[in-house]
Amino acid sequence: MLRLTLAQMRRSLPRLVAAGLAILLGSAFLTATLTAGDAITRGGYDAITASYGSADLVVAADEVTLADALEVARDTPGVTAADPLVLGWASFTSGRRSVSQAVLAQPSAPSLASLEVVDGRAPTSSDEVALPPSTAERLGVGVGDTVRATWVVWSDEATAVPTDEAAATSDEGAVATPAAEPAPTQPVATESTADVAVVGLVDDPRGAWSQYGGAGSATVDAVVLWSGRSGLDESGGTVLVEVGEAADVEAVRTAISEDLAGGGEVLTRDEAAIAAVEHFGGGNVIVMLVLGFAAVALLVAGLVIANTFQVIVAQRTRMLALLRCVGARRGQLRASVLLEAGILGLASGTAGVLVGLGLSQAALSVLARTQDGVPLPTTVHPTLTNVVLPVVVGTLVTVGAALVPARAATRVSPVAALRPADDPSVRARPGRVRLAFSLLLTLGGVAALLGGVAMGRAGYAVDAMLPLAVAVLGGATSFVGLLVGAPLWIPAVVSAVGRPVAAISTTARLAAANTVRNPRRTSATSTALVIGVTLVMMMSTGAVSAQASLAREMDERAPVDLVATRIDGAAFTTDVREDVAALDGVAAVVPARSGLVEGASAMVEVLVVGPEQTHVVRDAVAADALASGRSVVPRWWADDATQVEATGGRTARIDVLTRATDGALLTTQAADDLALDEQETALLVLLDPGADAMGVMQDVQDAVGSDAVQVASAAAERQSDERFIDVVLAVVIGLLGVAVLIALIGVANTLSLSVIERRRESATLRAVGLSRRGLRWMLATEGMLIAVVGALIGTVLGLLYGWAGVAAVFGPISDVRLSVPWAHVGAVLVVAVLAGLAASALPARSAARTPPVAALGVD
Structure with missing residues (x-):
């Protein structure tokens, strides 16, 4: 055999x-x-x-200080290098030019570095620095030059902030009353300067610090000094660990965890990524x-x-x-x-x-x-x-x-x-068993799909992957059910679409009639394209909707495109505001108060947004809350509370809305209740749609270069993330091209079978006067008609499955925005027509070249 x-x-x-x-x-x-x-x-x-560079392990020091976690990691057998991840800020000046720059502690091992030295060398002493090329260009310096570093030191001695009662009491004739509690105090900022040598230029190849426009590099001691800390024993943080090739990573991880005794969490880089996403x-x-x-x-x-x-x-x-x-x-x-x-x-x-x-x-x-x-x-x-x-x-x-x-x-x-079996019967219809099986799969699958979406949106699941698994299983089952029942409903759709086509000509009427003569053949031909188009439209719809949902999530995390903050507590001058507002790509600039507010669990950075300034806030929910008098605070800071007790210059209770944001946006009333400094030490910048966020950030740094200013751009970080998403979509589109090619082969195969089955019919038409060209056009019209119907059905199914998939994936994270990729829909329909025409070319040529006498013979 x-x-x-x-x-x-x-x-x-x-x-x-x-x-x-x-x-x-x-x-x-x-x-x-x-x-x-x-x-x-x-x-x-x-x-x-x-x-994190290429670190093998990431140690998060929670209950222990950064210095203690670093010592434990370095003393663990198998560890070849361990360094703290410390980021500081300093203002660098050369001549009349000044730039405020984020600076990262230089690690001892190259594998722990996120920055790459592109010129010169890495800093080795506290009076050396390596700058990003863009910063060096703005300062007009290169390797070997000297710049002046300026940073702010916050003194331990603090000045008392007068309370409202004290301010209302005159010095003469006042009646002394005992204070219920000490008056709130605020630390004093002092500027320090030092000359440092530029020993190298460093690049950020993977966009780790894109929101700051890149980062410079200096020794740990210099970064700690410039950040205003007294040392690594002041707070927790992150330690990056390199494990030797001969050592077992899991064994080293276990040893560090045991020595920390629950004071910190030890993760691999992939686990740290998962934890960051799940955060x-x-x-x-x-x-x-x-x-x-x-x-x-x-x-x-x-x-x-x-x-x-x-x-x-x-x-x-x-x-x-x-x-x-x-x-x-x-x-x-x-x-x-x-x-x-x-x-x-x-x-x-x-x-x-x-x-x-x-x-x-x-x-x-x-x-x-x-x-x-x-x-x-x-x-x-x-x-x-x-x-x-x-x-x-x-x-x-x-x-x-x-x-x-x-x-x-x-x-x-x-x-x-x-x-001879080339005379299919019009009465040949699928049976009741197929109908029952198709309905069972389709209805059951749709129920499971909707259930998965509902679970995802409600956040109810034993595991975060469960809603997706249920939705995928339900979608697959319902799709199989639709394909099983295709002979029951696809011919009806083809017949409905074919009626207006039949009025064009006799050839078109024959083509429309042929599409419904054999329901199984018609459904098989159309199903091949339905599968491909459904996949294309599902992925396109999912991609467009996912981009909208991700953009909304990014807007919630960082609702202001760009924030420039003075670190010396002084207000921005009117000239600086006007210079920033005049930059290309800037839509609006508003001054704002800023500061730190302490809650029940931790401190949070706050910006004060008045009701007339909410137009710079991209998150519509947050903007509406601020306009209605409610402050917007991070969910990690206040859980799901609607009111919180916070301390700024004084303690007060404020109305809040919790969001998945990094910092807090306070109303003017809340800031006054907390007695925050009334100096407008921040600029909130809204960018024009489509503006180059990274370029605008550099322009803003130039505009405020004479001041000690920190510039952070959430829009630049978003732009970097969207570039990665665009590349992923390019990969997906490439895969979809293969799917369309598979569908085209399926259409060609089933049309070939149709020609073989109808050889005697085609010969009869030729014998009664139909020309070869007419026969070719009849088959081409038939192929295009079936292809267009398959494309229409696939488009509808793809839209529905794409929306359901996005709802299941992004439902637990944020509100889902469902979008229709109209350009893709139009392109798919055009491709379907061309695909039907191309798929019918060879079968039509074969049928037209067969002599009527030969085709009428019975083999």
């Missing part, structure tokens, strides 16, 4: 090429998806933990997105392969019947078909893995050259799962797809099968 199977495959090689190509592309699609998922996950983790709620979004995409890809690849191979086996039904006539048993034929499917699936799946890895490597190489600074790996690192799974899936799905056609072919009577 093996020799017979191989001989049949050799004779049917042209016919098997299309099926093998579809399996190859399906396996390549799955391989590329899994590989891209790994690259996206790795890139996402690297982006989140870019400030904002909703579980690990990156892993959820990748797993959801891989699950959908697995389903779609399986459905396309199954549909394509069913067509190929159906084309060989008469040959199988002929083998029955010459003595082959049903079991032998069934085994032959399954063996052929297994060989085809194994060979094509293996080739697909190689093609998928090649495409992934090519994509990464292109992105590495065109997307500088995006943290994606430059080479493919195939895993056992990425290599084996596509081959196994391709083989099993191909064999599984051959089961039903093989069983149907062997059960047909040889005599009946050998009769």
Whole structure:
């Protein structure tokens, strides 16, 4: 039987090429998806933990000081390097130019560095500094020059802040009354300066400090001094650890954890990334997105392969019947078909893995050259799962797809099968069993999909991944149910769309009639494109909606595009405000009060926003709350309280709305109740849509360069994150191109079967006067009609599944914004028409070139 199977495959090689190509592309699609998922996950983790360099372990000192955690890490066997992650600020002056710059402590090991020395060397003493190239250019200095560093030291001696009662009491004739509690005090800021040498230029290759416009580098002692601390024993922080190659990372991690005795948390870099994502709620979004995409890809690849191979086996039904006539048993034929499917699936799946890895490597190489600074790996690192799974899936799905056609072919009577079968009956309709099974899968799947979305939006789940798992399972089940019932409803849709087309010409009327003559053939032809278009529109809709949801989440985290803050407590001059407002890309600038407010658990930085200044706040919810008299504070600072007791210049109780923000926005009334300094020490800047956030930040630094000012741009950080998202979408779009190609092959295959089945019909039309051109246009119209219907159905399904997927993934994090990618919808419809036309070209050419006499013969 093996020799017979191989001989049949050799004779049917042209016919098997299309099926093998579809399996190859399906396996390549799955391989590329899994590989891209790994690259996206790795890139996402690297982006989140870019400030940690390549550290093996990250120690968060919670209940112990940073100095104690650093000592424990350095004394642990197997640790080759351990350094604190300390960021400070200093103002650097050269001549009349001055820039306030974030400065990072230089680690002792290169693997712990997030900055890269691009010129000169790293600082080794406290009177040396390495600056970002942009800062050095603005100061007009280079390696070897000297700049003056200025920083603020907050003294321990504090001055009393008079209370309202004290201010209202005159010195003469006042009646002395005992104070209930000491008057609030505020520390005094003192400027210090020193000359430092510029010994190098440092770049931020992975955008770890993009919100500050990059960072400089100095020794730990210098950064601690410039940050105003007395030493590392003053507070907690983060320690980065490098583990030697001979040591076991887990053993070192356990040893550090035991020595800290619960005073700190020891994490790997990936665990730190997951913790950072989960800090904002909703579980690990990156892993959820990748797993959801891989699950959908697995389903779609399986459905396309199954549909394509069913067509190929159906084309060989008469040959199988002929083998029955010459003595082959049903079991032998069934085994032959399954063996052929297994060989085809194994060979094509293996080739697909190689093609998928090649495409992934090519994509990464292109992105590495065109997307500088995006943290994606430059080479493919195939895993056992990425290599084996596509081959196994391709083989099993191909064999599984051959089961039903093989069983149907062997059960047909040889005599009946050998009769001409190219006259399908209009009355041939799917049965009730198919209808019941389709309804069961569709309704049950929709219920599970909606349940997963509801769980995600309500945040109710045993595990953060559960809503996604339920939604993906429900979506897949409902989609399979729709495909199972496709012969029941797709012909009706095709018939409805075909009525206006039939009025165009006689050829168009014949094409419209042909689309509904065989419901199973029509549904099989359209289903191939439905699958591809559904995937395309689902991912496009999901991407657009995800971008909107992520943008809203970023707006909630950092509601002001750019904040410039004076660190000496003085107010900005009117000239500086006007200079900043005049910059390109700046839409609005408002001065604001700033300070620190203490709550029940910790201190929080606050900005004061008046009711007439809320237009600079991007978060609409926060802006409405401020306008109505409620302050906006971080959820980690006040939980879900509506009122909190806080202390600034004095203690007061204020109305609040908690949001997932990093800092607090206070109303003017709340700031007055807390007796905050009335100096307007901050500038809140709103950027124009589409403005270059990084460029605007540098321009603002230049405009305020003569002042000791810290400039932080949430818009620059958002721009860096969106650039990574755009690269991820580029990878996804590349994968979707493969899906469309698979769907096009499916359309071509089923149209080819349609031509074979209707050879006698086509010959009859030719015999009664239909020209070759007319026959070609009839088949082309039929192909385009079915393709357009498939595209329309796929677009609707893709929109629904895309919205549901985004709601399940982002529901626990923030309010979901559902969007329609209209440009993609239009492009898909155009491509569908062209795909139907292209898919019908070869079958139409074959039908037109067959002589009527030859086609009318019975073979």
